[in-house]
Amino acid sequence: MADVPLSELPETLDTQGAFPRLSGDEVAALEAVGVRRYAEEGEALFREGDDHYDLFVILAGRVAILGDAGKPAERVIAIHGAGRFLGEMNLITGERVYLTARMVEAGEVLQVPTDRLRNVLDEDPSLAETMLRAFLARRALLIGMGAGPRVVGSRFSPDTRRLRVFMARNRHPHHFMDVEEEAGADALLRELGVGPQETPIVLLGDELLRNPSNAELAEALGLSAVLGARGDSACDLLVVGAGPAGLAACVYGASEGLETMGIDAVAAGGQAGTSTRIENYLGFPAGISGMELAERARVQAGKFGARIVVPADAVGFEERDGGYAIELGDGTSMAARSVIVATGARYRQLDVPRIGELLGLGVYYSAGPLEAQMCAGSEVAVLGGGNSAGQAAMFLSKHVLKVTVLIRRASLDATMSRYLIDQIERTANIEVRAGTGVAELVGERAVEGIVVADCETGERTSLDARALFIFIGAEPRTAWLEGSVALDQKGFVLTGPEADPGAEAAIAPSMLETSLPGVYAVGDVRSGSIKRVASAVGEGSMAVRLVHEHLAAT
Numbered sequence: 368m369a370d371v372p373l374s375e376l377p378e379t380l381d382t383q384g385a386f387p388r389l390s391g392d393e394v395a396a397l398e399a400v401g402v403r404r405y406a407e408e409g410e411a412l413f414r415e416g417d418d419h420y421d422l423f424v425i426l427a428g429r430v431a432i433l434g435d436a437g438k439p440a441e442r443v444i445a446i447h448g449a450g451r452f453l454g455e456m457n458l459i460t461g462e463r464v465y466l467t468a469r470m471v472e473a474g475e476v477l478q479v480p481t482d483r484l485r486n487v488l489d490e491d492p493s494l495a496e497t498m499l500r501a502f503l504a505r506r507a508l509l510i511g512m513g514a515g516p517r518v519v520g521s522r523f524s525p526d527t528r529r530l531r532v533f534m535a536r537n538r539h540p541h542h543f544m545d546v547e548e549e550a551g552a553d554a555l556l557r558e559l560g561v562g563p564q565e566t567p568i569v570l571l572g573d574e575l576l577r578n579p580s581n582a583e584l585a586e587a588l589g590l591s592a593v594l595g596a597r598g599d600s601a602c603d604l605l606v607v608g609a610g611p612a613g614l615a616a617c618v619y620g621a622s623e624g625l626e627t628m629g630i631d632a633v634a635a636g637g638q639a640g641t642s643t644r645i646e647n648y649l650g651f652p653a654g655i656s657g658m659e660l661a662e663r664a665r666v667q668a669g670k671f672g673a674r675i676v677v678p679a680d681a682v683g684f685e686e687r688d689g690g691y692a693i694e695l696g697d698g699t700s701m702a703a704r705s706v707i708v709a710t711g712a713r714y715r716q717l718d719v720p721r722i723g724e725l726l727g728l729g730v731y732y733s734a735g736p737l738e739a740q741m742c743a744g745s746e747v748a749v750l751g752g753g754n755s756a757g758q759a760a761m762f763l764s765k766h767v768l769k770v771t772v773l774i775r776r777a778s779l780d781a782t783m784s785r786y787l788i789d790q791i792e793r794t795a796n797i798e799v800r801a802g803t804g805v806a807e808l809v810g811e812r813a814v815e816g817i818v819v820a821d822c823e824t825g826e827r828t829s830l831d832a833r834a835l836f837i838f839i840g841a842e843p844r845t846a847w848l849e850g851s852v853a854l855d856q857k858g859f860v861l862t863g864p865e866a867d868p869g870a871e872a873a874i875a876p877s878m879l880e881t882s883l884p885g886v887y888a889v890g891d892v893r894s895g896s897i898k899r900v901a902s903a904v905g906e907g908s909m910a911v912r913l914v915h916e917h918l919a920a921t
Contacts, residue, residue, distance in 0.1 A: 372471075373431045373443065373446070373469075373471040374408075374429065374471045374472050376431070376443065376446045376471075377446065378429070378446050378447065378448045379445040379446050379447065382504075382508070383504040383507070383508070384500050384501060384504050385501055385504035385505045385508055386445070386447065386451055386501065386505075387451075387497055387501055388450035388451055389424060389450060389451075389452060389497075393491075393494050393497070394424060394426075394477065396487055396491055396494060397422070397424060397477060397479050397484075397487060397494075398477055399487075400479055400480075400483035400484070400486065400487055401422075401424075401477045401478055401479035401480075401483070402477070402478050402479075403426065403475060403476075403477055403478075404475070404476060404478060405473070405474075405475055406428060406470045406473065406474060406475065406476045407470065407473050408470050408471065408472060408473040409469065409470060410469070410470045411436075411467055411468065411469050411470075412430065412453065412468040412469070412470065412476065413453075413464055413467065413468050414436070414464065414467045415434075415435075415436060415464060415465055415466055415467050415572045416463070416464065416465075416571070416572035416573065416574070417463070417464040418463060418464070418589065419461055419464070419481065420454070420458065420464055420481075421478050421479055421480050421481060421484075422452060422453070422454055422458060422478070422479040422480075422481065422484050423452065423453045423454070423468065423476045423477065423478055423479075424451075424452045424453075424476065424477040424479070425447055425448060425449050425450065425451050425452070425453070425474065425476055426449060426474065426475040426476060426477055427449055427474035427475045428448075428449070428470060428472045428473055428474015428475065428476070429446060429447065429448050429470070429471050429472040429474070430446070430447045430448075430453060430468050430469065430470055430471065431443055431445075431446055431447075431468070431469050431471045432444040432445040432446075432447070432453070432466055432467070432468055433466065433467045433468075433469060434465075434466055434467075434514050434515070436466075436467035436469065437467075444466060444509070444512070444514060446471070449474070452498070452501075453468050454502065455502050455505040455506050455509065456502045456503065456505070456506045456538070456662065457589070458481065458484075458502065459481075459499070459502060459666055460665075460666065460669070461481075461589065462539070462588055462589040462590060463571070463587070463588055463589030465514070465515040465516060465540070465571065465572070466509075466514065466515075485670075489670070499663070499666065503659055503662060503663075506538060506540070506662075509540040510535075510538065510540045510736060511736070512540070513540070513541070513542040513543070514540045514542065515539065515540035515541045515542065516534075516539075516540075516541050516542070516569055516570060516571045516588070517541065517542045517543075517544055517569070517570040518530055518531055518534070518541055518542070518543050518544070518567055518568075518569055519543075519544045519546065519552050519555060519556065519561075519566055519567060519568050519569075519570065520543075520544075520545075520546060520566040520567025520568065521545065521546050521547050521563075521566065521567075522545050522547055522728075522741070523547065523728060523812055523813070524566065524567055525726075525727065526567050526578050527543075527566070527567040528726075528727035528728075529581070530567055530569060530579070530581075530584060531543060531737060532633075532727075532737065533581045533584060533585075533633065533634070533678070534584070534588075535735060535736065535737040536633050536634035536636070536640065536641070537585075537588075537590060537633075537634040537635075537677065538634075538658055538662060539588055539590075546563060546566060556568075559575060561575075561577070565577055565578070566578070569584060569587070571587055571588070574587065581633075581678045582678055582697065585677060585678060590677060600702070601688070601690050601702035601703055601704055602626045602627065602628045602701075602702070602703050602704070603620070603625040603626040603627065603703070603704050603705065603914075603918065604616070604620045604625045604626070604627045604628070604703060604704070604705050604706075604707065604911070604914055605627075605628050605629075605630070605691075605693060605701055605702075605703030605705070605706050605707070606620070606627065606628070606629040606630070606706075606707045606709055607629075607630055607681050607693060607706065607707070607708050607709060607710055608629075608630075608631060608637060608708065608709035608710035608711055608844070608890070608892070609629050609630070609631035609634070609635040609636065609637060609661075609665075609675055609677070609709075610631075610636065610637020610638060610639055610640070610709060610711045610890060610891070610903065611637065611639050611660070611661075611664070611890065611900045611903040611904050611907070612637075612709040612711070612889040612890030612891075612903035612904065612906055612907040613629055613631070613637065613707070613709030613889075613890070613907060614629070614635060614636075614661065614664035614665065614668060614904075614907070615664070615903070615904040615905075615906075615907030615908050616629075616707045616709060616889065616907035616908070616910055616911055617629045617664075617668040617673040617675065618664060618667050618668045618671060618673065618908075619907070619908045619911040620673065620707075620911045620914065621668060621671035621672045621673035622671040623911060623915065625911070625914065625915075625918075627668075627672070627673040627674070628673070628674050628675070628676065628701065628703070629668070629673060629674070629675040629676070630675070630676045630677070630679035630681065630693070630695070630701065631675065631676075631677050631678070631679065632677075632678055632679065632680035632681070632696075633677070633678055634661075634677055634678075635661045635662075635664070635665045635675060635677065636657055636658060636660070636661030636662075637661075637709075637711045637890075638711055638712070638713070638714075638755075638841075638891070639657040639660065639661070639900050639903075640657045640658055640660075640661040641657060641658075641733035641734070641735050642656065642657035642755070642758055643656055643657070643734065643735060643736075643758060643759070643761075643762035644656055644758055644761070644762065645657060645660065645758075645900055646786060647784065647786065648660070648900055648901060649901060657900075658735075660900075676701075679695050679696075679697075679701075680695060680696035681693050681694070681695060681696075681710065681847045682694050682695065682696050682847050683700075683847055684847055684848055684851045684852075685851070686883070687702060688702070689704075689921075690702060690703055690704045690705070690885075691703055691704075691705075691706050691883075691885070691886065693706070693847075694847075704885065704918060704921075705885040705886070705887075705914045705917055705918060706885065706886045706887070707886075707887045707888075707889060707907070707910050707911075707914070708845075708848065708852075708860060708881070708886065708887065708888040708889070708892055709888075709889050709890050709892065709903075709907060710843075710844035710845065710847075710892050711841075711843075711844060711890055711891040711892050712841035712842055712843045712844060712859075712891040712892060713732075713841060713842055713844055714732045714733075714755075714837060714838060714839065714840070714841055714842075715839050715840045715841060715842050716837075717750065717805065717837050717839060719805055719806070719807065719808060720807065720808070721808055722808065725808055725810070725813065725814055728812065728813040728814065729742070729808075729810065729813045729814025729815075729833060729834045729835065730808070730814060730834075730835050730837070731834065731835070731836050731837070732836075732837050732838075733759075733836075734749075734758075734759035734762055734763055734836050738834075738836070739762065739763060739765075739766040739767070740766075741834070742763075742766075742767060742833055742834040743766050743767065744766075744767065744768060745767055745768060745832075745833040745834065746767060746768050746769040746770075746771070746830070746831050746832045746833060747763055747767050747769075747770055747771070747832050747833065747834040747835070747836065748770070748771045748772075748773055748805075748817050748819075748830055748832040748834070748835050748836070749763070749770055749771070749772045749773065749835075749836045749838065750773045750804075750805055750835060750836065750837050750838065750839060751772075751773075751774070751837065751838030751839050751840075752772075752774040752775075752776055752779050752782040752783055753782050753783060753838060753840075754783055754784055754787060755838040756772065756783070756836075756838040757772075757779070757783045757784070757787035757788070757790075757791060758787065759836050759838060760772050760791060760794075760797055761787070761790055761791065761794065761797075763836070764794050764796050764797050767796075768796065769796045769797075769798065770796060770797045770798070771797075771798050771799075771800055771830055771832065772791070772797060772798065772799045772800065773800050773803045773804065773805065773819060774799065774800070774801055774802075774803070775802065775803070775804055775822050776801065776802070777801050777802060778801060779791070779799065800819070802821060802822045802823060803819050803820070803821060803822060804819065804820055804822055805817060805818075805819055805820075805835065806818045806819060806820040806827055807827075808835065809829070813833075814832070814833055814834055814835060815833065816829055816830060816831060816832065816833075817829070817830045817832045817835055818830075841891065841898075842857075842858065843857065843858045843859045843860070843891070843892050844892060845858050845859065845860060845892060846858075848860065851883070852866070852881040852882050852883055852886060852888075853865075853866045853867070853881065853882040854894075855894040857894075859892060859893060859894035859895075859896075860881055860888035860892055860893050860894060861881065861882065861894050862876065862878065862879050862880060862881055862887070862888050862893055862894065862895075863876055863877065863878045863879070863880065864876065865894070865895075866880065866881050866882040867882050877913050877916075878909075878913070879893070879906060879909060879910045879913060880913060880917075884917065884921075885914070885917045885918075885921070887910040887913060887914065889903065889906035889907045889909075889910050890903035890906055890907065891903065893906070
C-alpha cells in the first residue's frame with residue numbers, strides 16, 4: 368500500500384508504449400459507440416474476479432489500477448489520468464479480470480461495451496494497432512511485476528512447476544510464493560487453513576484452488592470460456608496443434624468461411640511460443656518474441672470466428688461418419704469433416720542419469736521469462752547448437768552471470784544461423800565449448816553443478832552451473848496417429864506422393880495431404896519440412912486451400 372494517498376500519487380510514466388494517450392479523433396470514434404458518464408471518487412470501474420469488463424477512456428479525473436484491492440497486500444499497479452484508456456489483453460480475449468480499477472479523483476469517463484469496441488477496431492486499423500500494442504505491452508509488464516493470481520507451493524514440487532509453466536505458456540500473469548523461502552507463504556497458508564501437504568494452491572481473488580489440474584485452472588482463469596467449448600457436431604476444419612502452422616490454419620480457415628476449431632495440449636504458440644526473440648521473420652526487422660507472435664495470431668483467429676480449446680490433448684484418431692474424430696485426454700472427442708495436423712515436435716530428452724528427477728529443478732527444455740527468473744544471477748549451461756539454443760543463450764545472457772554453450776561438433780557454423788553466431792561471439796558472458804557433452808548432473812533436490820566430458824578423450828570437468836537448458840533436436844508429436852496415417856521411420860507424418868507411393872498419379876495425395884483424404888500435416892510434424900516459423904505459417908495457410916478443394920469434392 369502506498370505511504371501517501373492514492374490521489375496524490377503521480378501518473379505512471381509511459382513505458383514500452385503501454386500507456387499511450389488517445390487523440391481527439393480516436394476518442395470521437397469510440398464516443399460514437401460509447402457513453403460519457405460521471406464517475407465519483409472511490410467508484411470501481413471494474414473489480415478483480417469480474418467475468419468481463421468494458422473499455423474505459425478517462426476524460427477527466429484519475430484512476431488507480433490495484434492488485435489485491437481491499438486486502439492487506441493491496442498494491443498500486445499504475446495511476447492513469449485524462450486521455451488514457453484502461454484494460455489489457457483480457458479486454459479482448461475475455462479472460463477473467465484479476466485487477467481492480469478505482470477512481471481516486473472524480474471525473475468523467477467514456478464507457479464502451481466490448482462488443483461495440485470490436486466493431487470499431489475492425490473499422491479503424493490504426494486505433495486497433497495502438498490498443499493491441501498497448502495491451503501486449505501491459506501484459507508483459509504485469510508478467511514482470513508478478514501481478515495477478517497467486518501460486519503458493521514449493522519450488523521443488525512438480526505440480527507447482529506444472530501450474531507455473533501452464534500460466535507462463537498462456538501468458539497469464541501470476542505471483543509465486545515459495546513455501547521453502549517466504550515466511551509470508553506459511554502465514555498465508557495458516558490463515559487459509561491449508562496444510563503444506565495440500566499445496567500447491569492457486570488464489571484468484573476470493574477463490575482458492577487446491578492443486579488444480581490444468582483444465583480446472585484454465586476454467587478458473589476464464590481461458591476455457593475465451594477459447595470456446597467443444598462442439599457436439601462436426602466442424603468443417605479441426606486444427607490439432609496451435610503453433611505457428613496451426614494458428615495460421617485457424618486464421619485462414621476461419622477468414623475463408625470454414626467453421627474452424629483448434630486444439631492444443633498446453634497453449635497457443637507451440638514450441639515457437641517459447642522463443643524469446645525471432646529475428647529473421649519477415650516484416651519484423653527488430654524481431655518479435657514467440658509469445659507476442661502467438662498472442663497476435665490468437666487474437667486474429669478469434670476475430671474471424673475460430674475457436675481454440677486449451678488444454679485439449681489429442682490421444683487418438685479414427686474415421687467416423689465420413690469424417691474424422693479426435694479422442695482427447697479427458698475422454699471426450701471432437702468431430703470434423705477435415706483435419707490439419709500441426710502438433711509439431713518436442714525437444715529430444717537427454718539420456719543422463721536423474722534427468723527426469725531434476726526436470727524443472729535446474730533442467731529445462733525451454734528458456735523463457737519463468738526459467739530466467741528461476742536461475743537469475745547464477746551460471747547456466749545450454750546444450751545444443753541450433754537456432755533454438757542460440758536464441759536461448761542470448762536471452763539468458765541478460766539475466767545470468769554466465770552462459771556456457773555445449774556442442775558436440777567442432778563449431779556452430781553448420782547448425783546455427785550466422786546472425787546468431789555473430790551475436791554470441793560479441794556477448795562477453797557467453798562461452799562456447801566445442802566437442803563437449805553432458806555426463807552427469809550434481810545435486811540432490813536441484814541442479815548444483817554439471818559434469819561435462821570431452822567427446823574424443825572422455826576427460827571430465829565440472830561446471831559451476833545451476834541450470835541446464837537442453838535443445839538437442841526434436842521428436843514428432845505423433846503417438847496419437849500411429850496406425851492411422853503413414854509415418855516415416857522417425858515418426859514424422861508423410862505427405863504427398865510419399866504418403867501413398869503405390870497410388871496412381873490421378874488419385875495420389877496432394878502436397879500436404881496424408882495417407883487419408885482430407886487429413887493434412889503442416890509444420891514441424893511433417894516429414895521433410897523446413898524447421899522455420901515462416902515455412903510453418905506458409906504451410907498452414909496453404910493447407911486451408913487444399914481443405915476447400917477436399918470439401919468441395921466430397
